[in-house]
Amino acid sequence: AQKVTQAQTEISVVEKEDVTLDCVYETRDTTYYLFWYKQPPSGELVFLIRRNSFDEQNEISGRYSWNFQKSTSSFNFTITASQVVDSAVYFCALSPYNQGGKLIFGQGTELSVKP
Amino acid sequence: DAGVTQSPTHLIKTRGQQVTLRCSPISGHKSVSWYQQVLGQGPQFIFQYYEKEERGRGNFPDRFSARQFPNYSSELNVNALLLGDSALYLCASSLPFSGSGNTGELFFGEGSRLTVL
Numbered sequence: 001a002q003k004v005t006q007a008q009t010e011i012s013v014v015e016k017e018d019v020t021l022d023c024v025y026e027t028r029d030t031t032y033y034l035f036w037y038k039q040p041p042s043g044e045l046v047f048l049i050r051r052n053s054f055d056e057q058n059e060i061s062g063r064y065s066w067n068f069q070k071s072t073s074s075f076n077f078t079i080t081a082s083q084v085v086d087s088a089v090y091f092c093a094l095s096p097y098n099q100g101g102k103l104i105f106g107q108g109t110e111l112s113v114k115p
Numbered sequence: 116d117a118g119v120t121q122s123p124t125h126l127i128k129t130r131g132q133q134v135t136l137r138c139s140p141i142s143g144h145k146s147v148s149w150y151q152q153v154l155g156q157g158p159q160f161i162f163q164y165y166e167k168e169e170r171g172r173g174n175f176p177d178r179f180s181a182r183q184f185p186n187y188s189s190e191l192n193v194n195a196l197l198l199g200d201s202a203l204y205l206c207a208s209s210l211p212f213s214g215s216g217n218t219g220e221l222f223f224g225e226g227s228r229l230t231v232l
Contacts, residue, residue, distance in 0.1 A: 004157075037223075043203055045158070045223035091157050101148040101209060102171050103221065105157030 002027045004094050006106035013082055014114050021077045021109045023092030029053075031097040034068065034075045039089040039108070048090075051075065082113045117141070119224035121206050127230045128196050136191045136227045140208030146170075147189040148221065149181060150205040158205055164189055193229075201231045 003026040013019045025034065036048040049059065051068050059066050063080045079086055089110045093103040120139045128134050140147050146165045150158035163171040164183035183189045187208075193200055207221040 042225055043205075043228075044225040045205065045207075045221075047220045047222070050220060093157075099163075099171055101146050101163035101165070101207070101221065102160045102173075103148075103150075103158070104160070107155075108157050 002029075002094055002096060002104050004092050004104055004106035006090075006092055006109050008109045009107070010110045010112070012112045012114065015084055016081050017113075018078060018080050019082050019111065019113075021079075021090050021092075021111070023075045023077065023106060025073050025075065025092070025094045027073075027094060027096070029097050033095040033097075035093040035095065035103060036066065036075075036077050037091045037093060037105075039091060041088075045091070048077075079111075082111075084113050084115055087111060087113045119206055119208050119222050121204075121224040121227050123227055124225065125228045125230075127232060129232050130196055130198060132196050132231075133192065133194045134196060134229060136193075136204050136206075136229075138189045138191070138206030138208075138224060140187050140189070140206075141222055144208035144210060144222070145187050146209045147183055147187065148207045148209070149189070149191045150207065151175070152203040152205055152226070153199075154202070161191070196231045198231050201229060203228050 005024045032053045034051045037045040056068050065078045067076045089108045091108045092106045122137045148163040149161040152158040160173040162181045167183045178194045181191045203226040205226045207223045209221050
């Protein structure tokens, strides 16, 4: 079975702190895709990153960085110098190969950044 | 360019009623997917449609159905509503399904929030 687990339900930090959101996934596929989405209170899911299973290179985009480790089936997300605007629910998701349009989401981590 | 648009944004129904939710994808996107998000949980995949054909279905009862129109817009229908159907229903569109594992970015709408009393 394919599954995504985000063990952290809620995280609260003070502005400018670094914070890491954990994501662990399960799949028997050798080819798959991993995603992170942000969901602000408006409800719309905002795409942050896609990573395919053959690309384990870590990625940095501004204050955001992602650490993909296939050996531990983890795809963690770090926000450096957090800001109040980062407050949202963050979802990690897995897409099986050849099933475009189908994402398997984790339960989400609600991040609260306080000033 | 307009993003994914969904209507209605909010609606209230009673048990046993039927509901139709609508979605207009981003221009040029031919694939539409539907998700159900119960409060406090991650979205659950319901359907994917491409070129008016169902390409994937999640673990939902037959009370849930959908269709896609020639202009690529889509409707999700839920019959015989139950209290447990109360949720945010999200529509997402993406570029053409390549058949070779196209799992590009899904663009989501803001959803239709359904409350069943």
